[in-house]
Amino acid sequence: MSRAEDNSLNCQLKSENIEDVVKELAELYCIQQDQISELSKRPKFDLSTVHGREQAVxxxxxxxLKNI
Known part of the structure; x- marks a missing residue:
């Protein structure tokens, strides 16, 4: 099985009923938006500098481990 086929199997929707599919996609969209919102709250570091990379780590x- 190719990798593309394998990935498509992981992305199949649970239902073929169009109303259920729309609900499922809406839920996935909301989850994605929540994740994006959460990521945007994290501090940003300049990964082009050693100090920035250290701060990110x-x-x-x-x-x-932070209190050691």
Whole structure:
């Protein structure tokens, strides 16, 4: 099975009923918008500098590792 075929299997909708498909797509869109909104709240770092990359790594550490 090719990778394209494999990916298409993962993207199949659960229903063939058009009303259910529309609801499903609306839910997926809302989830995506929530994720975009959450990402936009994160601090932005200049990844072109060593200091910026260090700050990005530190910011993404789990809380238990930040206090070491």
């Amino acid at each position: 530190i910011a993404n550490l789990p809380p238990e």
